[in-house]
Amino acid sequence: MNEARLAADLERYQQKALDLATQAVIVKAEDIPVDERVPLKCQIPRCFGYGVSAHCPPHTLKPGDLKEVLKKYHCAVFFIMEVPPEVIVRDNATIKERVAAYQQVFRMVSELESMAFYDGHYLAFGFAAGSCRHTFCGQKESCQALEGKRCRFALLARPSMEAVGIDVYKMVARAGWDIYPIGSNAKPEDQPKGTLAGIVIVQ
Numbered sequence: 168m169n170e171a172r173l174a175a176d177l178e179r180y181q182q183k184a185l186d187l188a189t190q191a192v193i194v195k196a197e198d199i200p201v202d203e204r205v206p207l208k209c210q211i212p213r214c215f216g217y218g219v220s221a222h223c224p225p226h227t228l229k230p231g232d233l234k235e236v237l238k239k240y241h242c243a244v245f246f247i248m249e250v251p252p253e254v255i256v257r258d259n260a261t262i263k264e265r266v267a268a269y270q271q272v273f274r275m276v277s278e279l280e281s282m283a284f285y286d287g288h289y290l291a292f293g294f295a296a297g298s299c300r301h302t303f304c305g306q307k308e309s310c311q312a313l314e315g316k317r318c319r320f321a322l323l324a325r326p327s328m329e330a331v332g333i334d335v336y337k338m339v340a341r342a343g344w345d346i347y348p349i350g351s352n353a354k355p356e357d358q359p360k361g362t363l364a365g366i367v368i369v370q
């Protein structure tokens with residue numbers, strides 16, 4: 168694969184991401200910040216998703232392993248989707264909108280990864296936002312993959328960026344975009360916006 172072809176492909180993936188995303192950028196793999204402290208935040212205080220899906224900590228890829236893997240890659244497409252803050256704040260009244268927004272990110276990551284694969288970047292892989300357990304299997308008793316059976320959404324489900332240790336806040340800030348931390352006690356009226364992010368490591 169020559170450099171001109173790779174550059175053209177990356178630009179196409181960036182444009183495709185913008186079908187959904189508010190912002191999208193091509194980044195170097197070496198500039199993806201991976202930090203062991205990020206999934207620590209899944210555990211302390213304990214997230215309701217911790218341990219309940221095959222794609223969430225402690226079952227998923229560890230930051231140390233991701234750091235090693237990224238040494239073999241060169242470039243990625245990173246995007247964010249801005250949503251109204253009330254969609255992100257955990258409130259039963261907006262659960263449908265929340266699930267729909269997270270599903271959009273998973274679908275876009277899957278689509279970009281698939282494009283890259285069929286363009287010959289066959290080792291491309293991506294991460295989405297949030298837990299697949301709540302995004303796809305919220306109405307189910309359990310994660311089927313954790314029981315040794317086939318994931319119900321094998322091609323769509325994947326770890327979130329944060330689950331594997333990517334410091335999304337840092338990435339967004341480095342790209343020059345705004346992001347605001349929305350925790351469990353956040354009130355939508357205090358937040359300028361909500362942000363969901365996804366990434367596909369291409370080559």
Ligand code: SF4
Pocket residue numbers: 219220221222299300301303304309310311312313317318319320321324
């Ligand atoms: S079965 Fe559901 S919860 Fe388990 S990995 Fe697949 S999508 Fe995620």
